[in-house]
Every structure is written in C-alpha cells, then in structure tokens.
Amino acid sequence: MVRAYRSLLYLYPAACRLEFGDEMTYVFARAQTEVRENGRFLTRAFFYAREFLGLLAGGFTAHLCNLFGLDHWLPFRRFDMRSGFKFPRSTVFLMCLIFAGVVLAIEKAKDITVKYGPPHVRAVGNPLPLFLLLALVAPAVFVAATWGILFALRRTGMHRLSNVDASGPQR
Amino acid sequence: MSAGRVVLSTGTLYGALQRLLSQGWIERFEEDHTPRERRSYRLTAKGRRNLQAETDRMRHLTKLAGLRISCKEA
Numbered sequence: 500m501v502r503a504y505r506s507l508l509y510l511y512p513a514a515c516r517l518e519f520g521d522e523m524t525y526v527f528a529r530a531q532t533e534v535r536e537n538g539r540f541l542t543r544a545f546f547y548a549r550e551f552l553g554l555l556a557g558g559f560t561a562h563l564c565n566l567f568g569l570d571h572w573l574p575f576r577r578f579d580m581r582s583g584f585k586f587p588r589s590t591v592f593l594m595c596l597i598f599a600g601v602v603l604a605i606e607k608a609k610d611i612t613v614k615y616g617p618p619h620v621r622a623v624g625n626p627l628p629l630f631l632l633l634a635l636v637a638p639a640v641f642v643a644a645t646w647g648i649l650f651a652l653r654r655t656g657m658h659r660l661s662n663v664d665a666s667g668p669q670r
Numbered sequence: 671m672s673a674g675r676v677v678l679s680t681g682t683l684y685g686a687l688q689r690l691l692s693q694g695w696i697e698r699f700e701e702d703h704t705p706r707e708r709r710s711y712r713l714t715a716k717g718r719r720n721l722q723a724e725t726d727r728m729r730h731l732t733k734l735a736g737l738r739i740s741c742k743e744a
Contacts, residue, residue: 519684522708523680526680530680552681553679553681553683555681556681557681557684557685561688
C-alpha cells in the first residue's frame with residue numbers, strides 16, 4: 500500500500516513531491532501501521548479513502564498554486580468569516596467565473612438563434628443588457644435597500660454589537 | 671491533541687504545512703537521532719505572533735458568547 504501511496508504522489512508537482520514526498524510517505528506508513536494494529540475493517544476503509552481523497556485534493560491545490568503562483572490567494576478551505584478577512588476573495592473569483600460562464604452561454608445561445616432560429620426570433624434585439632440589469636443590478640439594489648431599511652429600524656444587530664463591552668467583567 | 675475530533679489526511683496536513691512554511695509562520699529544524707524522512711517543525715517569531723493574535727481573537731469571541739449567554743439567562 501505504501502508503494503501505491505508513493506505512486507499517487509505523482510499527482511503533485513515535481514518540486515512539491517521532491518520536497519515533501521519522503522516525509523509524507525513516512526507519515527502515511529506510520530499512520531497505516533497504527534490503523535492496522537488498532538482499527539477494524541471500516542476504520543481502515545475510511546483511512547484509505549481519506550488518504551486517497553486528501554492526495555487528490557492536495558495535488559489539485561498544489562498544481563493550482565504552482566500555475567498561478569498563489570499560495571494563499573485562493574483560500575478554498577476558508578469560506579468562514581474572520582475578523583481580518585471579511586469577504587473571502589475566493590468567492591469573488593468563483594462569482595467572476597460563474598458570471599463569465601453565463602455570459603458565454605448567452606452569447607452562444609444568441610449565435611444559435613441568429614443562425615437557426617425563425618425570422619421573428621432573429622429580429623429580437625440583444626437581450627444581454629436587460630439580463631445583466633435583472634440578474635445582477637436589481638438584486639444588488641434590492642439587498643442594499645432592504646439592509647438600509649433594517650439598519651434604520653436598528654434590526655441588523657450592529658447597534659447591539661457596538662454596545663457590547665467585551666472587556667468588562669462577566670455577570 | 672483533539673481527542674480524535676480532528677483527523678487529517680497526510681495530503682491535507684502537508685498542504686497546510688507548505689502554506690505555513692511559505693508564509694514564514696513555521697520553520698524546519700534538525701532533531702538528533704531521528705530518521706532521515708522525519709522532519710520537525712517549529713513556530714517562527716512571526717508564527718508565534720500570529721498564533722497569539724488568533725488566540726486573542728478566539729478568546730474575545732468566547733467572552734462575547736459568554737456575555738450573550740449570561741444576558742439570556744439573567
């Protein structure tokens with residue numbers, strides 16, 4: 500099994516494999532020994548599944564970081580809100596990716612309509628600006644307006660949070 | 671350390687170690703009488719500062735939660 504693990508390390512970029520490969524194999528071999536001694540069949544199955552998936556995910560992330568030179572630019576594992584990191588940048592990246600996909604799909608559909616659609620459909624103008632307005636701008640305006648109303652009614656929780664004194668003694 | 675609550679695969683663990691190394695939060699050091707494949711890591715001064723800041727942040731959050739609970743109970 501250690502040999503299989505070592506082969507799977509080829510999923511990682513070469514530099515990464517050279518730096519950490521021996522160490523990872525050593526840690527895996529030790530963990531495997533422990534699981535074999537103490538674990539039941541199900542525990543062992545979970546162990547191997549976790550290791551395999553971990554290698555796949557780790558290899559993918561390492562390649563991504565290698566390609567873009569981004570060590571912490573894509574914090575895929577950090578979708579939680581932190582005080583120093585209010586809005587995960589990965590979300591912006593994913594949103595842009597999805598947006599690009601949607602725009603491409605619309606353009607493709609438009610091409611198909613122009614080429615093969617009936618004449619009255621071909622006469623229809625470009626629906627993209629209206630779509631952008633409806634899909635992006637309108638929800639943003641709606642959310643901003645709702646939040647503004649809630650803030651004015653002091654229902655967002657921000658006022659209560661600002662009143663809390665964390666340095667004071669606990670009751 | 672976590673009493674079995676957190677179990678990491680080696681892939682995940684070494685991904686995290688690589689990030690910490692590249693950010694300069696941890697460093698490698700040599701230990702005597704250990705196998706060649708086994709490496710040891712320790713916190714750098716920067717890592718210690720960040721750990722302290724994160725611990726303070728969590729302590730602050732716990733305190734806020736405690737206040738919130740005691741307010742509800744009162």
